[in-house]
Amino acid sequence: MRASLRSLGWIAPVVQNTRTGHLIDGHARVEEALSAGVDVVPVIDVDLSPAQEALALATFDPITAMAALDREALDALLREVDTGEAALQALLADVAAQAGIAPDFAPVGIDEQGRLDEKAQVQCPACGHAFTP
Amino acid sequence: MRSRPELRLDWCSHAAAKYAVEHWHYARSLPSGATVKVGVWEDVQYIGCVIFAMGATPNLAKHHHLPQTAICELARVALRAHASPVSRIVRVALQYLRARCPGIRLVVSFADADQGHYGGIYQAGGWLYLGLSNPGGSQGFIVRGRPMHRRSVGSAGWSQSLAWLRAHVDPAAQALRTAGKFKYAMPLDADMRARMLPLAQPYPKRPCATSSAGAAPGVQPGEGGSTPTVALLEVIHAP
Numbered sequence: 001m002r003a004s005l006r007s008l009g010w011i012a013p014v015v016q017n018t019r020t021g022h023l024i025d026g027h028a029r030v031e032e033a034l035s036a037g038v039d040v041v042p043v044i045d046v047d048l049s050p051a052q053e054a055l056a057l058a059t060f061d062p063i064t065a066m067a068a069l070d071r072e073a074l075d076a077l078l079r080e081v082d083t084g085e086a087a088l089q090a091l092l093a094d095v096a097a098q099a100g101i102a103p104d105f106a107p108v109g110i111d112e113q114g115r116l117d118e119k120a121q122v123q124c125p126a127c128g129h130a131f132t133p
Numbered sequence: 134m135r136s137r138p139e140l141r142l143d144w145c146s147h148a149a150a151k152y153a154v155e156h157w158h159y160a161r162s163l164p165s166g167a168t169v170k171v172g173v174w175e176d177v178q179y180i181g182c183v184i185f186a187m188g189a190t191p192n193l194a195k196h197h198h199l200p201q202t203a204i205c206e207l208a209r210v211a212l213r214a215h216a217s218p219v220s221r222i223v224r225v226a227l228q229y230l231r232a233r234c235p236g237i238r239l240v241v242s243f244a245d246a247d248q249g250h251y252g253g254i255y256q257a258g259g260w261l262y263l264g265l266s267n268p269g270g271s272q273g274f275i276v277r278g279r280p281m282h283r284r285s286v287g288s289a290g291w292s293q294s295l296a297w298l299r300a301h302v303d304p305a306a307q308a309l310r311t312a313g314k315f316k317y318a319m320p321l322d323a324d325m326r327a328r329m330l331p332l333a334q335p336y337p338k339r340p341c342a343t344s345s346a347g348a349a350p351g352v353q354p355g356e357g358g359s360t361p362t363v364a365l366l367e368v369i370h371a372p
Contacts, residue, residue, distance in 0.1 A: 116205040
């Protein structure tokens, strides 16, 4: 990132949500600028609700890179995202899979399911007698 | 125009069900105790699951004069955006339930009016409507401006009493009243259906404006008919 900024400069501005003050895109560039003592960076201001902001954060490409750093934060973000768009949800599912957040969704055997039509036996810890309560 | 994706249901793992509920269902948590978890895929994409569980209370069975092992609850329909009708997904999931738990005779489910749900998917699936459960009842408290279920209040180490909460936690605490839950039932055999039919009431209407906050709510408002669809029942009861 440092080398990129040094050799190419600011190719694209960072994106800030004026309503919440949060950065939508450009976290690494701002951190780099701060550590380099740069006071002014190019910014695009957007006005998003918190829900829109969560969606924007989750769907911006750089989130995939961030996921490697903080899966927990990404998972929390994905839980907040509110969208009924199938394509966006598929994209988010890909992001979760790439970040290793999503489990294996493959079908399993019937034995992994509980039985709701029978009570499990319990065993007396003292005498070992098994019975159904 | 793209054709509808291929719908597939199969058993799913605890982890897959947990993920679906935590990300795509307003309850955000799995029901406790034994569960039957039926996963849903469109083409190869996992889109969520249907979860059956023991009822939250033994009164559920007592109320219908059944042993606890003959009744269960359709506890979660946790789906992300999808193309297949939810009523169809639930219908197939019921077949999986019957395969795993042949002793179950009655499935009940609740559509949460507080979430803007009214049970459209159950109406489309021909479930029997049994009335509005606990309207105006106490659901919990608003503490420090945040709605909290009774159990959450207890888990926080607080007394489930408004007077106690006002004295010790938040002088402005208020009781939280629920709009109730629309109760539906699906009998799984002819005898049970004959027993339940006299209890059936006319379906409630879809609210004018739903207050569902999520775009992919757990139990989604859907198209509903005004009478039970016998054809669907016959499919479910088919061997």
